[in-house]
Amino acid sequence: xxxxxxxxxxxxxxVFTPLVNSKVSMYTCGPTVYDFAxxxxxxxxxxxxxxxxxxxxxxxxxxxIMNITDVDDKTIAKxxxxxxxxxxxxDYYYKCFLQDARWLKILPANKYPRATGSIDKMIxxxxxxxxxxxxxxxxxxxxxxxxxxxxxxxKLSKINVLNQKKTKRIETxxxxxxxxxxxxxxxxxxxxDGDVVWNSPWGKGRPGWHIxxxxxxxxxxxxxxxxxxxGVDNIFPHHENEIAQSVCFSGEKFVNYWLHSEFxxxxxxxxxxxxxxxxxxxxxxxxxxxxxxxxxxxxxxHYRTKLSFSTKKKQQSDKAVHRIYExxxxxxxxxxxxxxxxxxxxxxxxxxDCMNDDLNTPKAIAEFFTWMKLMTKKINQNKSLTSDExxxxxxxxxxxxxxxxxxxxxxxxxxANVMDLIRKRDIARSKxxxxxxxxxxxxxxxxxxxxxxxxxxxKVKKA
Numbered sequence: 180x181x182x183x184x185x186x187x188x189x190x191x192x193x194v195f196t197p198l199v200n201s202k203v204s205m206y207t208c209g210p211t212v213y214d215f216a217x218x219x220x221x222x223x224x225x226x227x228x229x230x231x232x233x234x235x236x237x238x239x240x241x242x243x244i245m246n247i248t249d250v251d252d253k254t255i256a257k258x259x260x261x262x263x264x265x266x267x268x269x270d271y272y273y274k275c276f277l278q279d280a281r282w283l284k285i286l287p288a289n290k291y292p293r294a295t296g297s298i299d300k301m302i303x304x305x306x307x308x309x310x311x312x313x314x315x316x317x318x319x320x321x322x323x324x325x326x327x328x329x330x331x332x333x334k335l336s337k338i339n340v341l342n343q344k345k346t347k348r349i350e351t352x353x354x355x356x357x358x359x360x361x362x363x364x365x366x367x368x369x370x371x372d373g374d375v376v377w378n379s380p381w382g383k384g385r386p387g388w389h390i391x392x393x394x395x396x397x398x399x400x401x402x403x404x405x406x407x408x409x410g411v412d413n414i415f416p417h418h419e420n421e422i423a424q425s426v427c428f429s430g431e432k433f434v435n436y437w438l439h440s441e442f443x444x445x446x447x448x449x450x451x452x453x454x455x456x457x458x459x460x461x462x463x464x465x466x467x468x469x470x471x472x473x474x475x476x477x478x479x480x481h482y483r484t485k486l487s488f489s490t491k492k493k494q495q496s497d498k499a500v501h502r503i504y505e506x507x508x509x510x511x512x513x514x515x516x517x518x519x520x521x522x523x524x525x526x527x528x529x530x531x532d533c534m535n536d537d538l539n540t541p542k543a544i545a546e547f548f549t550w551m552k553l554m555t556k557k558i559n560q561n562k563s564l565t566s567d568e569x570x571x572x573x574x575x576x577x578x579x580x581x582x583x584x585x586x587x588x589x590x591x592x593x594x595a596n597v598m599d600l601i602r603k604r605d606i607a608r609s610k611x612x613x614x615x616x617x618x619x620x621x622x623x624x625x626x627x628x629x630x631x632x633x634x635x636x637x638k639v640k641k642a
Contacts, residue, residue, distance in 0.1 A: 180535045182237060184406075185483060187414060187437040188335050192537050195436065197405050203239045204404035205231065206396045206434075208413055209291065211248040212272035213257040217457035218473070218488060219443040219450030221283060223410040225474060226440040226482040226538075228285040230408070232582045233534055244399045245288040247273055249295050251388045252351060255375050265375050269293075279460040283470050284584045292395045294386070298377050300394035301386045304428045305364045305379075313427040320367030320382030326359065329423045333359070335437065336415035353388075353416070362420050363387035389420035393428070402429040408438045440482040447487065458488070466490055471500040471585050478540050478583060499548075500585045506551050507576055507586055509558055509636060511593070512601050513569050520570025526550035527575045534582070547579050559636050561609060593639060597628050601639060604630070608637075 183192040197203050207227045210216045216224075227245075234241050248254070249269035258265045273293075280287075305322055308314035313328045326332045326340060333340050340359055368376050368383040376383050386394075396404065402425070409418060418437065425433040442449045450457045463473055468490075475496040480486035526546060533543035554572055557564060580586045593601075604619040620630055624642060631638040 180532045182233075182535045183537055184436055184438060185537045186435075187439050188434075190337075193436070197239065198403065198435065201239055203234050203241045203406065204400045205234075205241055205243045205406040205408070206392075206400055206404060207243065207245045207288070207407075208392060208409040208417070209245040209247050209288075210272075210276050211251060211253055212269045212276060213251075213254040214272060214452065215459045215461065216276050216279060217450060217452065217459050218463065218477075219445075219457060220410075221279070221460070221473075222443040222477050222486065222488075223408070223440045224280065224285055225283060225477045227408045229478060229482075229538060229540070229582065230406075230438065231286060232584075233538065236578065236582060242400065243286075243288045244290050244292065244396065246392055246395045247276075247291050247293045248388065248391060249273065249293045250375060250385060251294075251391075252353075255372060255385075258375075259371060259373060266295075282460060282464075283473060290399060292399055294391040294395065297391065297394040297398055298386065300398050301365075301390045302379050304390060304394060304397075304424065307428050308364065308424060309381075311427070313424075314364055316381050317367070320365075320379075320384050321363055322365040322381055323361040324364050324420070324424055324427075325361055326423060329427055331426070332423050333419065335422055336419045338415065338419075359416065359419075362389060362416065364390050364424065389417055390424060392417070393421050393425045397425070397429075402433070403431050404434060406436045406438060407434040408440075411439045411441055414439055438482075441485045443477075444485055444487045445489070450488070458490075466493070468493060469497070469500070469587060471587050472496040474583065475500050475585055479544060481541055482538060500587075502548075503551070503576075503580075503585050504587065505638070506555060507580075508593070508639060509555065510569060510573050510576060511598060512605055512637060512639075513558065513564065514566075514602055515569050515573035516598070518566050518570040518573065520567055520574060522567050522571040523574050523578075524550065524568075524571045527578065530575075530579070544583075547575075550575075559634070593628065594626070597623060597626050597639075600626075601630070601637060605637060608632075 182195040184195050185191070186193050207224075210220060231241055231243055250265065254265060254269055258268045261268065305314060308324065309316065309322065314322050314324050316322050338359060364387050365379060365381065366384050366387055368385070372385060375385055377385060396407070407418070422433050444450065445456055445458065448456050472493060476488055476492060477486070526549070530543050530546045533539045533546060600619050600623050604616050604623070607616040607619060623630055627642045629640050629642050631640070
């Protein structure tokens with residue numbers, strides 16, 4: 180099955196075809212670094228990580244750009260309230276974001292451009308829009324985009340501009356769908372901006388939020404690229420405005436595939452900072468969540484459906500990832516690391532079809548767990564498995580973990596000499612050589628490891 184992705188712009192699943200064969204250009208809206216990113220933000224970032232991992236698995240060379248918004252209404256307000264320089268705030272929260280993303284095992288982007296590093300490109304775009312009648316200047320030094328000049332305005336968010344409320348120009352970065360109007364490309368300097376100011380041909384000021392992503396994506400991926408991702412709250416006005424200003428600047432299509440993840444809910448309400456209804460990675464660590472358990476909760480639902488995150492589900496997600504970890508130890512005990520094989524079980528192809536169907540993670544995970552349960556049963560019943568079967572199972576597990584990263588690779592890694600003894604003991608037990616099995620158990624204990632014999636087989640843990 181070919182990879183199909185749901186394109187928000189067309190509201191249908193489309194076969195994914197990159198602009199350049201075997202290469203994917205991908206831009207994702209990163210954090211606004213005025214505070215800690217919350218787990219609702221990270222639902223989107225983890226979804227984007229999953230997409231990237233699947234594209235890599237399919238053999239694509241992925242160039243991933245994630246922007247950092249380090250100048251906007253929120254960052255300036257935070258710096259003003261704390262009476263510190265803007266970069267004092269943004270540098271700190273940028274580092275915190277990278278630490279949290281690393282903890283959540285999110286693959287790093289190829290580059291994290293910061294808005295303040297692309298001011299010249301923003302000025303270039305704005306000047307071109309002015310020259311071609313898509314924008315106009317105001318006496319205070321601000322520049323606004325004229326949305327009526329772009330006939331396709333509203334196609335992403337499915338709004339009809341003519342049917343909306345008539346309002347004044349929109350100066351703020353964020354606003355509702357029922358009040359679309361000309362938006363700020365450049366904001367003339369005001370006293371509240373303090374020393375956050377740049378010179379431009381039309382006066383001192385700073386960029387509007389929406390122009391920032393157009394500039395950063397063009398500088399790093401070109402004027403036309405494959406995939407643009409974000410949360411559903413980015414659809415309007417941010418991504419709608421990005422399309423308008425970018426297409427009017429370049430004269431060509433901006434993005435081929437628009438992908439958006441749904442909200443993360445907590446206690447049946449949207450997780451958000453404005454309502455103080457949110458959890459950060461720091462909060463989850465205090466509650467003894469593992470990164471794997473968090474990833475499991477975030478990826479167990481389809482990215483286009485609202486998902487409820489709950490600390491009450493911790494035990495369930497902990498148990499799920501532990502089952503995968505135990506299965507991986509079971510395969511190692513069966514000598515999987517010593518087997519060279521390129522085979523895969525039939526379940527993998529069902530799993531792959533689920534993933535190719537717009538990243539249908541609920542079905543993909545369910546298929547893997549069904550197969551894992553059957554394999555575990557075979558192993559526990561001491562049914563004879565060929566090297567090809569064990570090798571195929573290991574290959575499937577490795578692929579699954581490359582995509583989802585549910586296994587804690589640093590969790591008591593068992594040394595090779597201990598693994599060798601475990602395999603020997605497994606053989607001894609199968610031959611009912613109990614005395615020899617006990618001798619091996621003692622040797623393993625001397626090396627700092629303990630073995631429990633359970634109905635599910637040998638369980639190994641640190642002494």
